[in-house]
Amino acid sequence: MRKPVPPEIDLVLLGAGHTHVEVLRRFALRPAPNVRVTLISREPEAAYPAMLPALIRGDYTFEQSHIDLGPLSVAADSRLIVAEASGIDLQARTVSFSQRPPIPFDLLSINVGGTPLMPAGSGVAVKPIRGFLDRLATIEHDLASGAAVAVVGGGASGAELALALACRLGRRLRIVLVTETPDPVAMAPERARRVVRAALVEAGVELVCGVRAGRLKRGQLALSDGTFLEVADAFWATGIVAPSFLVTSGLACDPTGCVRVDARLRSISHANVFAAGDCAAIEGNPRPRAGVWAARAGEPLSENLRRAIERRRLRKWKPQAHALAILGLGEGRAVVWRNGFAASGRLVWRWKDWIDRRWMRTYSKRTRRRKTAEPTHRDGCGAKFGAEVLAAALETLPPIAAPHVAIGPEAPEDAAVMMPPAGQAILQRVDHFRAFVDDPFVFGQVAAAHALSGLHAVGARPWTALATAAVPYTANARMRAELSAMLRGAAEVLQADGCSLVGAHSAEAAEKSLGIVVNGLTEPPRVIRTAGLQVGDALILTKPLGTGILLAGYRRGDTRAGWLKEALDSMRASNATAAEVLRSHDVIACSEVAGFGLAG
Structure with missing residues (x-):
């Protein structure tokens, strides 16, 4: 009988961030012959962070705000391994785990995101989102009425999270937003900053500005001015750091532990490793940690992985310099800004809702699975x-x-x-x-x-x-x-x-x-x-x-x-x-x- 053609290359996608779900979708639409694709994800679903605040408010269900990796993997004829990686052995070319055997790779792409920078044991990070949602449910059930919960981080993520928590918990709990900048969303145009501050005040969120939060111990959140804030718990939405195993693996990384990559999204130290999203730092072209750049990286990363498989010359990618920012305010309102322009209102929310739902629909469409069964070429003990x-x-x-x-x-x-x-x-x-x-x-x-x-x-x-x-x-x-x-x-x-x-x-x-x-x-x-x-x-x-x-x-x-x-x-x-x-x-x-x- 005809001998089956074995896969020649093991392509491992480590992490199920925005970039990798787009890579997987493109491999489903245009399969690569003789390549075995493996997606490794901590969870069976990939969260869409832009919809998290609305999920907290109750505007979306869990299913509406998460990409189901199962059907997407089936469509791409990819293996889905639901496990948390603990290391990378670059010499052996394997991804390792604490409680299962390692997975080998020929080409490795990393899109594991990151976690907010915070003191150990001082609350819960917003990412990974599954852990945050579990902790939120516990707080909602256990905390007595009148207790305070801090949100640390005054960027767009922190401000939007504080507004969402106020909508969900504001009648029972006090929400306190702590930011080291003079105003929340300090990077936004003045008009947008005014709109966000007004929305926070209207929602009953207490603002503590101009101080840096430190360790949370026995209900006391230390602040950089020497004072303490009495809170029952703290959610951290600050700047992120990449998983520590990226540095210990021997990959060239920046001071935050992110993989240093060139304009082709390839590691500057290892030619068979690529990285994108929050865990990657593009040499000479840094961008803020935001989902828009991670999502846009899907197309060039997919193309360069395919070119690396085919041993063709890789293409450079220059991400856009500026991106649109849309922040949900609750009660059917949102604010949008880009460069110096800003607008707010119900129409902006409807626009954001349309953008988010359309993006999710892209990954919910089914692609018919390819037939991969091959006849065996030898039988019996032979x-x-x-x-x-x-x-x-x-x-x-x-x-x-x-x-x-x-x-x-x-x-x-x-x-x-x-x-x-x-x-x-x-x-x-x-x-x-x-x-x-x-x-x-x-x-x-x-x-x-x-x-x-x-x-x-x-x-x-x-x-x-x-x-x-x-x-x-x-x-x-x-x-x-x-x-x-x-x-x-x-x-x-x-x-x-x-x-x-x-x-x-x-x-x-x-x-x-x-x-x-x-x-x-x-x-x-x-x-x-x-x-x-x-x-x-x-x-x-x-x-x-x-x-x-x-x-x-x-x-x-x-x-x-x-x-x-x-x-x-x-x-x-x-x-x-x-x-x-x-x-x-x-x-x-x-x-x-x-x-x-x-x-x-």
């Missing part, structure tokens, strides 16, 4: 790849500290050797899955949890396991990374339930798959069967139903990434505790819900 690939993957697994395993993966032979306890029955269960998610680590976790559920259902204690894994043909390093991630995900879930992965078999295939044989132990009389079921018995479910529907919908671009994440979190959770509880209550019958559903 489809195995080099032994060094599997050996290298097994070396990444956690060590086995189990006396019952005489021969395991540390010193592999033709068969694993295990010593069962006397008087114990061995129960075996086999499961095999075609990969239903693009993340091999999560796929391995889910496959292992599902295999173990069969043992828990019959009352067995998980003991040992063997795996057979298949990955598509590509370069050895890529196959090793895929196999390692899959097996490590499975091994971690198995080990958490006291089950040792004692060996693995590997093969090439058109698509990823993982089979797991699990062995369990129990005393023969304690095996739980389904024969004891009677009409009228109570039926108890340990997990939600409907995961198959969500998985099928995801491949069609119909399932939100947040829904899929919740489903996968449930699917990779162990049933061990549930099984123990059921056994303690003398359950008379138990079974797992497999691929045929509850009725099957």
Whole structure:
């Protein structure tokens, strides 16, 4: 059979900022052949910061103000990895994480944004937005009426945030805006400054101007003039700093930790790394940290990534010198300015609303997914790849500290050797899955949890396991990374339930798959069967139903990434505790819900 054409280049998009969602959209419209695109994002959705204040006020829903990365990734035939990166190894060309295997790259593009500069433990930063929204909900629920909340930062973001909080919380809480400039939005024309100040005063926001905020400790926010402001909490919307791992990676960075890039948005120190948005500093052409420049960078970054893939000359990009600023005032009003011009009123708000909704619609349109399935080129045991690939993957697994395993993966032979306890029955269960998610680590976790559920259902204690894994043909390093991630995900879930992965078999295939044989132990009389079921018995479910529907919908671009994440979190959770509880209550019958559903 015809040999599949493997991807030649791994393009990793680190972060889901404005720039990268536009890059992904353009790759969906015009795919790059033989390129595997991977998007790494802390959350399954990308927030649109321009709509955050209106979201706080209740003008928009969460879905209306966030881009769902799931359908967008499906349209671009991109892998979506929902995880927070902790580092970049430029020599090994990998992105690392604290709780999962690294992801390799040939080309890396960074659009991770930044967080407001603030003293540690002194409140909550406006970014990342998910954390801010969670903290806001807690404050709204917990704080007593009359308590004060500070907003630190008098730029457009801080002023707009203070107005939004006043609209939402002003009847119960005091909102205090702290800015080191004489007036909020000091960079705006005088007319715009007057409009914003008047709106803040009208909304009941207390202004503390001309001082710099410091540490918040025991309800006292230190100010640069030596005084203290009594507040229950503080939200920081100040100048941003990039994630610290950008500096420690060895990339050339500016004093705020942002990656220094040239006019082509390429790192000045590493030719295979690009960066854009708040985490990038363009040499000789600095621009304020604002969404408009990040969004405009999407087109040139997409083009230069494509040119780098094709080994063509990159194009320079000169961002516009000035940008339009629109600030929502609440109650259907907004103010706009550019250079010395300013205007305000309801018409401006309607214009802003139209701009924001139109921008969001750009990323909600569906693009039909390309067919990527390829026929395999070898079958049977002849489809195995080099032994060094599997050996290298097994070396990444956690060590086995189990006396019952005489021969395991540390010193592999033709068969694993295990010593069962006397008087114990061995129960075996086999499961095999075609990969239903693009993340091999999560796929391995889910496959292992599902295999173990069969043992828990019959009352067995998980003991040992063997795996057979298949990955598509590509370069050895890529196959090793895929196999390692899959097996490590499975091994971690198995080990958490006291089950040792004692060996693995590997093969090439058109698509990823993982089979797991699990062995369990129990005393023969304690095996739980389904024969004891009677009409009228109570039926108890340990997990939600409907995961198959969500998985099928995801491949069609119909399932939100947040829904899929919740489903996968449930699917990779162990049933061990549930099984123990059921056994303690003398359950008379138990079974797992497999691929045929509850009725099957």
